[in-house]
Amino acid sequence: MRTVRAPATSANLGSGYDTFGVALSRPADVVSVERADRTTIEVTGAGAQFIPEDPEKNTVGAVARALDAPAHIKIDKGVRPASGLGSSAASAAGAALALNDLYDRGLSREELVPIAAEGEAVVSGAAHADNVAPALLGGFTIATADGVRSIETNVPLVACLPEEPISTRDAREVVPTHVSIEELVATVGNAATLSVGMCRSDPELVGAGMADEVVTPHRAALITGYDAAADAAREAGAHGVTVSGSGPGVLAVCPPDRRRAVAAAMVEAFADNGENARAYRTWTGGGAELV
Ligand SMILES: Nc1ncnc2c1ncn2[C@@H]1O[C@H](COP(=O)(O)OP(=O)(O)OP(=O)(O)O)[C@@H](O)[C@H]1O
Numbered sequence: 001m002r003t004v005r006a007p008a009t010s011a012n013l014g015s016g017y018d019t020f021g022v023a024l025s026r027p028a029d030v031v032s033v034e035r036a037d038r039t040t041i042e043v044t045g046a047g048a049q050f051i052p053e054d055p056e057k058n059t060v061g062a063v064a065r066a067l068d069a070p071a072h073i074k075i076d077k078g079v080r081p082a083s084g085l086g087s088s089a090a091s092a093a094g095a096a097l098a099l100n101d102l103y104d105r106g107l108s109r110e111e112l113v114p115i116a117a118e119g120e121a122v123v124s125g126a127a128h129a130d131n132v133a134p135a136l137l138g139g140f141t142i143a144t145a146d147g148v149r150s151i152e153t154n155v156p157l158v159a160c161l162p163e164e165p166i167s168t169r170d171a172r173e174v175v176p177t178h179v180s181i182e183e184l185v186a187t188v189g190n191a192a193t194l195s196v197g198m199c200r201s202d203p204e205l206v207g208a209g210m211a212d213e214v215v216t217p218h219r220a221a222l223i224t225g226y227d228a229a230a231d232a233a234r235e236a237g238a239h240g241v242t243v244s245g246s247g248p249g250v251l252a253v254c255p256p257d258r259r260r261a262v263a264a265a266m267v268e269a270f271a272d273n274g275e276n277a278r279a280y281r282t283w284t285g286g287g288a289e290l291v
């Protein structure tokens, strides 16, 4: 048997749609695998009742198939599904690392990224790697058609999750298909600023580079209370706020000693808008680990 702790992740970070991602130090899924003749899946934990155990519909089933590694797979969910914290990716990354080890496949973490991304195609219709890359490699990752680049970074974060779920599949439908040259120029500037901020572990630069007028406003419009929560986070000291992944989670970057105030401000703003929300005070963190 092999057991892996696989972290929550936040994709896009505003200016890096389908490209940027970070691993979070908490929450995480725990995935255990045992050799079997055919793949079976058992899910417990946060939101387990919304997650299919059919290998054709669960992200870990696609990973087991891609690695030709049938197994009994137990998933203890710490990352709530459809919340914007890479729940489906955490399980896929955990299963990829665990099955690679169990079956001695010898693949590197970088080589496991496209395999774990096949799980994402099962749930969202697109094999986007911007959650599975940080879930496997940790830190800040840039996933492109050419492969994945990653760096270690140390940035304080708050992730606030309203209860009402939004599926990635639905949230992809509202993304515009074209941008103007002005929007492209602004996006390049913001994305470059964010990358420098991650390299320097500088929350202020990361916050400035999270700005985005192309994708984020369309996703924010799907989240009840988003504007109030973002304003409240900034008033409480956040340097930048954006939609986490495809939402409804909201990600704020702030000085380390403002995380408590930012978390409380966002939860209160959502409550004022009739939404129950839970906030995690967290940091950028490492990738999946065998435990
Ligand atoms: N192992 C799994 N863990 C979580 N969700 C899964 C898993 N396998 C399949 N799913 C399905 O995937 C959907 C959740 O994935 P989705 O991509 O919408 O959200 P997310 O992974 O939490 O967030 P995001 O990708 O926006 O950060 C749910 O419909 C859930 O049933």
Ligand SMILES: N[C@@H](CCO)C(=O)O
Pocket (backbone or CB within 6 Å): 011, 012, 017, 018, 019, 084, 086, 128, 130, 131, 168, 171, 172, 244, 245, 246
């Ligand atoms: N890049 C993906 C991430 C989903 O978590 C999206 O925004 O649809």
